Amino acid sequence: MTNPLLQDWATPFGIAPFNAIADEHFAPALDQALAIHRAEIAAIADGGEAPTFANTVEALEAAGKALDRVLSVFFTVAGADSNPAREDLQRQFSPKLAAHFSDISSNKALFGRVAAVWDQRETLNLDDEQARVLMLTHRGFVRAGAALDGAQDTRMKQIKARLAVLGTQFTQNLLADERTWFMELEDGDLAGLPEFVIKSARAAGAEKGSDGPVITLSRSLIVPFLQFSTRRDLRERAYKAWVARGANGGATDNRDIAAEILALREERAKLLGYDNFAAYKLETEMAKTPQAVRDLLMDVWTPARAQAASDAQVLEQMLQAEGGNGPLEPWDWRHYAEARRAAEHDLDEAALKPYFQLDRMIEAAFSCAKRLFGLEFAPLGVPLYHADCRAWEVTREGRHVAVFIGDYFARGSKRSGAWCSAMRSQARFPDPQTPVVINVCNFAKGDPALLSYDDARTLFHEFGHALHQMLSDVTYESVSGTSVARDFVELPSQLFEHWLEVPEVLAEFATHAETGDPMPRDMLDKVLGAANFDMGFQTVEYVASALVDLEFHDGAAPADPLARQAEILERLGMPRAIGMRHATPHFAHVFAGDGYSSGYYSYMWSEVMDADAFQAFEDAGGAFDPERAAALERHILSTGGSRDAAELYTAFRGRLPGVEALLKGRGLAA
Structure with missing residues (x-):
């Protein structure tokens, strides 16, 4: 079978020929691209000539082009247009890719050549960009565990492989919860909704195969529903489903996955000689240390929380003036904030949109x-x-x-x-x-x-x-x-x-x-x-998430992340009517991969x-x-x-x- 992923693309500007690529092309293309990359790495690691910037660092830069091409197409469609076949491929590819890149970072001969170039860097007459690339390459190998030996090296490979599997599962669980939940609306359920929300809900219903409008867990649909719906019972139902993503029990529950990810990250950091994962992760960022991050977030948290507390009093009075029972709840905030914005700024979202x-x-x-x-x-x-x-x-x-x-x-x-x-x-x-x-x-x-x-x-x-x-x-x-x-x-x-x-x-x-x-x-x-309207709420929900992320990684990994999350929020004095922007079971920034782990503050x-x-x-x-x-x-x-x-x-x-x-x-x- 001719595999378009493995051919030169005679397309405008070398864009992937999506119309020629089928799901069955991905697995064989990945296997062949991995084999090509392994051969390229072996040629660099086993090179007979003395290591130089050209035959080692630049050679690494030039390697892996076939693999990059396959993965760029696959991860584009897997994230933006998934299906059961692609989800199954993701589960297959994650450990395979983790093992592949772990083998590269732990290749002692290859690291020896990189280290040799690094050791002679002062005599190589490199330009600024070359010197930077050499530093990043050497540092990347060290931080990936290239200097580890024996049991530590083996364990690092196991951790990386397991983290790759868990990150993929976390993402797919979240997508499953978001895809399967929706709330059908009858005529009497549309109270307060402007026409643009109703139209969007009907479009979502058509996509779900429903005859009428539905509310899904897409932010662009659920947020305006929470803003405008006068049905407090439906707002509560929708909000609780939204924040329960990844925590509904059964096969798509992410709570145990989050706990295992945090434990493995801590172990990984300690294998490399760091006190905890936050110390390891932040070393290469502008912030450098967990304390620098904490100082920034708390400098913002204090005035933001004060503003949010003041706003909560106003919104609760509005709730009670309408005959609402009990205190202001998280599913009430956006609704009364929108009403307040319309009153104070004479700004109608329905007229604005x-x-x-x-x-x-x-x-x-x-x-x-x-x-x-x-x-x-x-x-x-x-x-x-x-x-x-x-x-x-x-x-x-x-x-x-x-x-x-x-x-x-x-x-x-x-x-x-x-x-x-x-x-x-x-x-x-x-x-x-x-x-x-x-x-x-x-x-x-x-x-x-x-x-x-x-x-x-x-x-x-x-x-x-x-x-x-x-x-x-x-x-x-x-x-x-x-x-x-x-x-x-x-x-x-x-x-x-x-x-x-x-x-x-x-x-x-x-x-x-x-x-x-x-x-x-x-x-x-x-x-x-009105650009800064409700900024107390927006800042609090974000900073709370960033602080929870930081505290999860700056110290011992919590056995029960949700219990630790509750402790952190209580210590901060989190307003009861504001939820974290991303609670742990659906905090994909932090748990779908390492990208924003200890880094949501960024x-x-x-x-x-x-x-x-x-x-x-x-x-x-x-x-x-x-x-x-x-x-x-x-x-x-x-x-x-x-x-x-x-x-x-x-x-x-x-x-x-x-x-x-x-x-x-x-x-x-x-």
Whole structure:
């Protein structure tokens, strides 16, 4: 059988030929790509010549291209358009891939060659990027356990393999719970819901095979339901299902999985000589230590909790004025906060939402990218993995820069959340390659598709990540694009969110879905004036999750993570009517893989920088100041991980920031 995953792709810009790829292609392609990579690694490790930067470090950079190509396609469809066959393949691939990469990191001959190059680094006349790649390569081997021997080496391999299996199972359990639960609504259940919510619920019902509207666990549908439904009983039912994901008992329960993951991470860190997993994980981040993270989070927690407590009193009074029984509950907060926003800011979400059309917000993001960086976006007609996807060629001054793919709508086959990934990253070695970048979101479908303001921010956020990939200009793929410290990676994405708030951007692109009229000036002023509304709630739910993540990993792993979570929240004085943004059983950032483990704080660490960085634009010529835009691209967006993150930010801004701009930006300080 001809396997398209193993052939050269004669497609525009080397995009994967999704229309020719079937699920049965993945397993044989993976096996062959693994064999190719093993042979490449063996040739490097067993090379007869003395180790050099070229025959060892650059050779490692050049290896694995066939494997990268297979995995980029597979993980794209497995995350955004899963099915039983792909889920089964994920379960097969996870331990196989973990073992493969563990074999590489524990290859003593290979590590010996890397170490030999490292030892002679001062005499090699490397340029700055080469020196950085050598350091990261050597450090990666050491932190992966390459220096371990005997039983410790064997145990490290076992831990990595088991963690890979558990991470996959955690993700699939969460997807199963999200896919199977939905709440059908009868006519009497629609009380309070604006037409855009009803339309989205009907579209979700059609996707679920129901004749009527349904509420699913997609954030873009359940949040507006919680905001607008006047049926407190249904809000309670929906909210409890939402927060129970991964904790419903049976085969999809994630509680024991989370406990085992935490225990294995602690053991892994101790094998490498660290006190705990947080100390191991944070060593390579900007924060460096758990205490630095804790200090930042608590600096924000204290004023945020005070604001949330004050807001809770107001919302509870509103509840009781309507004849509600008992105290304010978590399924009440969004409902009464929305009513309060409408009253205090004269801002009606139902009236606002027609101004945030998905297509117009995409145009807005593209327009900002053009004004800031000279990028142009032209629709690209190529086969993609789902009919909802669309693609654009990205050019600058007529020169091809990248391919950008957008997959925006929620569906049962897609995991929750929003993310950006590169199906191919920019590099110049061993051959020049341009990036293929994808943004995946979970917006409610409609005709036209309408976004909430929060949805629009998500679109801009993920597009900020995409710009980091598209504008990358480095030699080596290992430091390309978003291959940076975890607490630096969110800077470009969170910074780009600020352009959604620029009045001239909204004035041009926030046009009414039916009339085409621009948003009235008084409504625009209200939108911007309400930007920090309910910020106590938003900050508390986020910081609580970040602190729980940190405490889980900074010390002995808890045998019962949910009991430990409850202890942490009680000590913090968590408001009873606010839930964590991500409770443990569905905290995919932390348990689906190691990416954000001990690192969920990084959004706020980056926010310290993004608030300060946007201030640099405002202090100069405004949001589209060309000199600041050029500096942002030169020092941050184009450099990837080729230099230290603190060094990059200092080059852009002249100094590192403090927390003051963040607190001011969130309305938590004068």
